[in-house]
Amino acid sequence: MITEEIKVIGFDADDTLWVNEPYYKEAETAFIRLVSAYGVERDAAAVLYETEMANLELYGYGIKAFMLSLVECAIRLTKGTVTSDTIAKILGIGKEMLQRPIELLEDVKPVLEKLSPRYRLIVATKGDLLDQERKMTRSGITAYFHHIEVMSDKKKKNYMQLLHHLDIIPREFLMIGNSMKSDILPPLKLGAYAIHVPYHTTWAHEEVDEEPGAERFHRVEKLKDILKLIPPVSVR
Numbered sequence: 124m125i126t127e128e129i130k131v132i133g134f135d136a137d138d139t140l141w142v143n144e145p146y147y148k149e150a151e152t153a154f155i156r157l158v159s160a161y162g163v164e165r166d167a168a169a170v171l172y173e174t175e176m177a178n179l180e181l182y183g184y185g186i187k188a189f190m191l192s193l194v195e196c197a198i199r200l201t202k203g204t205v206t207s208d209t210i211a212k213i214l215g216i217g218k219e220m221l222q223r224p225i226e227l228l229e230d231v232k233p234v235l236e237k238l239s240p241r242y243r244l245i246v247a248t249k250g251d252l253l254d255q256e257r258k259m260t261r262s263g264i265t266a267y268f269h270h271i272e273v274m275s276d277k278k279k280k281n282y283m284q285l286l287h288h289l290d291i292i293p294r295e296f297l298m299i300g301n302s303m304k305s306d307i308l309p310p311l312k313l314g315a316y317a318i319h320v321p322y323h324t325t326w327a328h329e330e331v332d333e334e335p336g337a338e339r340f341h342r343v344e345k346l347k348d349i350l351k352l353i354p355p356v357s358v359r
């Protein structure tokens with residue numbers, strides 16, 4: 124059980140509050156279709172992943188970084204023969220992703236409605252600042268949150284900074300998200316609480332084998348089940 128020490132609850136955004144990874148998978152499929160017209164011999168998905176990983180440190184996360192990797196990958200896969208017309212189509216895939224309507228996941232609104240009067244809720248997400256802010260505005264759930272924290276990464280040190288800004292100690296923080304690697308393991312290592320809400324699709328980069336043994340760790344099947352784990356009255 125999660126104790127009544129909790130003051131702030133952090134929610135991951137992508138694939139926790141709204142659909143995200145399936146859009147990347149769709150974009151990848153459209154990209155592979157475009158480059159396969161060039162008679163590409165290599166495994167396009169593998170080369171794309173390799174390109175994204177190589178660019179991660181320079182570009183960070185998000186759709187714009189993904190678009191640059193798509194273009195670079197197209198050049199590599201076609202050995203430089205990719206046409207400007209195809210490049211324009213690749214950019215179009217990314218622009219379409221940036222403009223997609225927000226699809227909230229099941230139970231998001233009722234859960235936030237229950238928790239927001241009792242706890243300080245924040246969104247803690249990676250990705251591109253402009254894109255995440257735009258998604259937040261379009262989502263219609265901004266009012267439930269104290270603020271949105273767009274983090275350059277979600278490692279232990281990033282969470283330490285976050286808790287410092289929030290002026291709370293780890294045991295006063297609960298993080299909820301779909302990625303064990305980004306949302307669950309780092310906060311647990313700091314001494315915070317974490318609830319894993321798995322999503323059916325996970326980006327390879329977010330996959331880990333580690334299974335935490337900490338008492339502060341929980342896993343639920345559906346987002347609404349988190350309400351059973353969180354004390355009804357907070358001390359905030």
Ligand SMILES: [Mg+2]
Nearest residue numbers: 135137138301
């Ligand atoms: Mg996520």
